[in-house]
Every structure is written in C-alpha cells, then in structure tokens.
Amino acid sequence: RKEVEQDPGPFNVPEGATVAFNCTYSNSASQSFFWYRQDCRKEPKLLMSVYSSGNEDGRFTAQLNRASQYISLLIRDSKLSDSATYLCVVNIGSSASKIIFGSGTRLSIRP
C-alpha cells in the first residue's frame, strides 16, 4: 500500500464550480500535512498547510481527519488559473522530516 494515495483524476470542471479532493495516508504516526500545487513542467510549490481544526485560505479550505487518516482540499469558485496538479503531502518523520508526496490529482478548469 502506498504511504499517500490520491485519486489521479483528471477532474474537469467549469469555471465557478466547487471541487474537492481527498487523500489518504497509511502511517498513523504522521506528523504534519500539506497541499502543494504543481503546474505543468514546473516544480511543486506549497499551497497550504493542513491543521487539525481545519483551515481556510481564501477560496481554499483544507481539513484533516486523523481517525480516518485522510485529508481534503476544497476549492470554491474555481478559476481558470486553478488548473494544475494538486499534491497531497505528509511528513511521516519524527525527529527529522520524511516528507512524502502523493501522486497528485489533476484539475482542469474549463471556461
């Protein structure tokens, strides 16, 4: 079983729609959680951290469910510029980082 699993998509949604991605992780001792964004042929960049209480950054909302070992990302009022691959990231390290990336979910926003 992979340490971090995501639905690869692609998700193809119209501009203005709300879209949600889930991600599951296998290591119950995982310490911290993040969403990264990767544009085509570019490097990944941090989108947002995921806190236990859930957190919001503009149109983006991230949530963590430790009991079920999944995290989610919700994008409201999607824009054309949101088209990218969204990577679920888990730090399973304790004293030092072992930062594992999911394979990513591709999102395409159509006009």
Added chain:
Amino acid sequence: DAGVIQSPRHEVTEMGQEVTLRCKPISGHNSLFWYRQTMMRGLELLIYFNNNVPIDDSGMPEDRFSAKMPNASFSTLKIQPSEPRDSAVYFCASSLGTGAITGELFFGEGSRLTVL
C-alpha cells in the same frame, strides 16, 4: 534571493554512462531532499539530508544511485551506470529546519534526464 539551483536542466545520455546531477540549496537551509518524478510513479523521495548528514536513503532505487552532501551549499546525485528506466525529472529541494512544522520545501526547477 536565489532559490534552489540545479544543474544541468536537461541531460540526454546513453545507457551505461555516468550521470551527475548537482544542487545548491538556499543559503541557511539545513535540510536537503532529492526526489524523482515520473508519470507512472509520481514524486518519489530518494534521500534526504539534515545538516549535511544523510538521514534516510531508503528511497534510493539501487546501488547504482549515490548521493553526497560535502558541505551545506552543495549536493550531488550520481547514477552509475545509467539505464533507460532512470529517465525522469530529478528535483532537489531544501527547507529551513527539518520542514516538519512548516512543510515548506523549496524546489529547484529540476533536472530532466533522458537515458537512451
């Protein structure tokens, strides 16, 4: 400020040749990560260093791969001998501290390797 710098950006080589990829992390960052990305397998963590010391190299595919970090400002990933299945984009990333809290890894632009 300069970000993570990787070289070469592109390399095409023949099977059996030695490949050396280079990385200069962001000054002051003390954790460095090497990842490999392919369509089939996504981003795989190969090895990471903390304060120039390799912490976990369990992701290194086999003995043909080796990585070093002789000082805080330079790391190499070497493949010898290279094989076609090594073709991928190799990313280097650095972070301040262990990255455990912020999770913010700063990636270089990647080295795209093609082994014929």
